[in-house]
Amino acid sequence: MTALIEAHDLTRSFEVSRGMFKGKRTLHAVNGISLDIRQGEVLAIVGESGCGKSTLARMLLGLLPPSAGAITLEGQDIRSLGRKGMARRVQPVFQDPYSSLNPRRTIASIVALPLEVHGIGTAAERRKMTIEMLDKVGLPQRFADRYPRELSGGQRQRVAIARALVMKPEVVVCDEPTSALDVSVQSQILNLLMDLRRELNLTYVFISHNLAVVEHIATRVAVMYLGRVVELAETEALFKAPRHPYTKALLASVLTPEPGLGIPDTGLGIAFPDPLNPPSGCPFHPRCPERLPQCGSVVPQILRDENGAVACHLHGQAPAPH
Amino acid sequence: MTSEPLSLPAAAEPTAFSRLMRRVLGQKAFVIGVGILAVIVLIALLAPVLAPHDPYLQNLSARNVPPFWYAKGSWVHPLGTDQLGRDYLSRVIYGARISLLIGISVVIISGLIGTTLGLAAGYFGGKVDMLVTFLVTTRLSMPVILVALAVVAMIGGSLWIVILVLGFLKWDRFAVVMRSATQQVRSLDYVAAAEAAGASTTRIVLREVLPNIAPHLIVVATLEAASAILLEAALSFLGLGVQPPLPSWGLMISEAKAYMFFSFWLIAIPGTALALLIFAINLAGDGLRDIIAPEGRS
Numbered sequence: 001m002t003a004l005i006e007a008h009d010l011t012r013s014f015e016v017s018r019g020m021f022k023g024k025r026t027l028h029a030v031n032g033i034s035l036d037i038r039q040g041e042v043l044a045i046v047g048e049s050g051c052g053k054s055t056l057a058r059m060l061l062g063l064l065p066p067s068a069g070a071i072t073l074e075g076q077d078i079r080s081l082g083r084k085g086m087a088r089r090v091q092p093v094f095q096d097p098y099s100s101l102n103p104r105r106t107i108a109s110i111v112a113l114p115l116e117v118h119g120i121g122t123a124a125e126r127r128k129m130t131i132e133m134l135d136k137v138g139l140p141q142r143f144a145d146r147y148p149r150e151l152s153g154g155q156r157q158r159v160a161i162a163r164a165l166v167m168k169p170e171v172v173v174c175d176e177p178t179s180a181l182d183v184s185v186q187s188q189i190l191n192l193l194m195d196l197r198r199e200l201n202l203t204y205v206f207i208s209h210n211l212a213v214v215e216h217i218a219t220r221v222a223v224m225y226l227g228r229v230v231e232l233a234e235t236e237a238l239f240k241a242p243r244h245p246y247t248k249a250l251l252a253s254v255l256t257p258e259p260g261l262g263i264p265d266t267g268l269g270i271a272f273p274d275p276l277n278p279p280s281g282c283p284f285h286p287r288c289p290e291r292l293p294q295c296g297s298v299v300p301q302i303l304r305d306e307n308g309a310v311a312c313h314l315h316g317q318a319p320a321p322h
Numbered sequence: 323m324t325s326e327p328l329s330l331p332a333a334a335e336p337t338a339f340s341r342l343m344r345r346v347l348g349q350k351a352f353v354i355g356v357g358i359l360a361v362i363v364l365i366a367l368l369a370p371v372l373a374p375h376d377p378y379l380q381n382l383s384a385r386n387v388p389p390f391w392y393a394k395g396s397w398v399h400p401l402g403t404d405q406l407g408r409d410y411l412s413r414v415i416y417g418a419r420i421s422l423l424i425g426i427s428v429v430i431i432s433g434l435i436g437t438t439l440g441l442a443a444g445y446f447g448g449k450v451d452m453l454v455t456f457l458v459t460t461r462l463s464m465p466v467i468l469v470a471l472a473v474v475a476m477i478g479g480s481l482w483i484v485i486l487v488l489g490f491l492k493w494d495r496f497a498v499v500m501r502s503a504t505q506q507v508r509s510l511d512y513v514a515a516a517e518a519a520g521a522s523t524t525r526i527v528l529r530e531v532l533p534n535i536a537p538h539l540i541v542v543a544t545l546e547a548a549s550a551i552l553l554e555a556a557l558s559f560l561g562l563g564v565q566p567p568l569p570s571w572g573l574m575i576s577e578a579k580a581y582m583f584f585s586f587w588l589i590a591i592p593g594t595a596l597a598l599l600i601f602a603i604n605l606a607g608d609g610l611r612d613i614i615a616p617e618g619r620s
Contacts, residue, residue: 087520
């Protein structure tokens, strides 16, 4: 499989104001991520809230310029593609279908917006394409002239998917597309996404914190912690033999359907660290159950091998001097 | 959209409309305000038909004739005449035109300025926001009536100068309200989706953001129109607004103040008309805000 999108040492920081006269602090939401997204795969990005998943998604969509590093699409820097060039190839599906649809537009006009922007077809042709697309995502034609407020959450998410796919993009970045939906609707939307992937030959970047969903649909998984990718592996390998202690803890935290077991102990202890004041060395070391002496002072190098990648002193060769 | 067999009318449309109508009619204040306003607008539009006399025609032999309900009054001049013998009813009717013209023109000018600034500040944020906020603060530090008086005193008063001065002074509330409304909408995912679809910034601002903040714009516009009409009346009363012989209600009150102990109606009639118009606009604006508020909150 060839790499469709490559991120090189991607970094995004935000200046956080702490009030007048106090000066600003820099928050590294994404801190030196390098990864490739391969043609036809479903790359899941998982991690706790605040680990930089959504910032990464916005950069992959071209909505947020990176502070450092670059993203290439088939070898071409996405900054040179421009907003329109990018829009034809990479499209988003957002988390909250209640804020991702303009309440003052009809469903048909929401779905037809990308076509309109790119000047594709006449009004009648656009209408026809829109209706076809709505049909593909399982919405009957009678919804075309309704407004978003008349639709349920699941139906709205179908509209958002139709809008993303109407331009026939290659990559769809789904930022937690099911976490705002009822459990009963989640699987419908996931199945729809998987069906469309097969039908339209799509590549997905699937951001989620639901590991059960990820195991079900992803081909590869990247685990993020405090703005870094700490482990990257094929789904099966990752779920069978996690290498990074954080991945192990995440997998252990999944609730089992068996009653009586209670809430699993992740062994993570203290809460998520303050991203404004990240720990020295390996950012995970304060919570790590397998901490080594050098973890508190040396940032682990990323070890890339045939199984993927992992950034942990347990899996590195001699730690690089820092 | 061409009428293909494809585009069936949405079944929910009439019920949504009737629901809106029920909500609108439930707002008694709004209905009353809009009703009075409609009557005044109609009177202003039909002034040449409704006015019994030429509002500028003087008749010095029939000065200060009282309205019809006084013993000395007559139906020739239903609301009497002023100190120059001009028919007072005709002047009040034509005065409605001036007040409405001022209200609408000032709101158009100040609305354009304020909305542009507010949209830019709310959408782009950062330096643009700082600049606009600075402009608004600067503007707010100058009392409108004082600046208007100074300008009119320097370059002379006329209807259009009053409109321009007020239009260039009263954009602050538009800017403040539009700025915060835009900030709210800007952070919503449908703006990001339009960006990701390749839409230009102009298109996003005009087609995605503006329609969603338009209700706020309408509310501010009504309240600002009322305030502009009052300011014009105040300026004209001080002799630095609309110049005679134009029948501005403020000017009529000013001209009548010398006679208020002998011919009370000269000051009471334009005063009542002015109060009624402001009352109606404010009722309509308040009602409008109540009608759109639940939607704005959701």
